[in-house]
Amino acid sequence: MCKHCSMEFVTGANSGTTHLRRHINVCQKIEEEERERFALGKGDDLFGTSNYRFYPELTLSLMTLLFIDAEIPFNVIESRFWEPAMRSLRPEYRAVKRQTLRNDCVGVFKAGMGVSLKEFEGLDSCVSFTSDIWTSSVNLGYLCR
Numbered sequence: 508m509c510k511h512c513s514m515e516f517v518t519g520a521n522s523g524t525t526h527l528r529r530h531i532n533v534c535q536k537i538e539e540e541e542r543e544r545f546a547l548g549k550g551d552d553l554f555g556t557s558n559y560r561f562y563p564e565l566t567l568s569l570m571t572l573l574f575i576d577a578e579i580p581f582n583v584i585e586s587r588f589w590e591p592a593m594r595s596l597r598p599e600y601r602a603v604k605r606q607t608l609r610n611d612c613v614g615v616f617k618a619g620m621g622v623s624l625k626e627f628e629g630l631d632s633c634v635s636f637t638s639d640i641w642t643s644s645v646n647l648g649y650l651c652r
């Protein structure tokens with residue numbers, strides 16, 4: 508279990524540690540500086556072909572971060588071409604449902620929000636947050652970050 512985010516991993520004599528090292532690169536609870544330091548120290552290619560193994564939980568974590576970072580609408584995974592496209596990359600891939608992706612994105616948000624709120628706990632001063640709602644050219648509402 509990751510001591511930072513509590514994600515659980517397969518263990519055993521034949522499991523190795525590659526999936527654990529990969530998780531360090533994507534775990535949102537580990538400071539970016541620490542992740543970079545680890546990556547530099549190991550010099551690993553995250554997806555080098557020599558020792559590659561498929562870890563569905565890693566793929567799901569990366570997809571969640573991709574959807575957040577690129578602001579991809581969740582309904583993209585409902586396209587009839589989504590699963591065939593993903594399975595062409597990795598036949599073992601099984602598409603998650605839109606609700607699962609949504610829940611994972613909310614989990615990433617809450618984890619980040621928890622870190623942010625902890626940073627403010629030690630302050631003696633007041634902090635105010637403000638936000639604004641925008642409407643895109645295709646009439647979609649956005650809450651700006």
Ligand SMILES: [Zn+2]
Pocket residue numbers: 509510511512513514530534535536
């Ligand atoms: Zn973690």
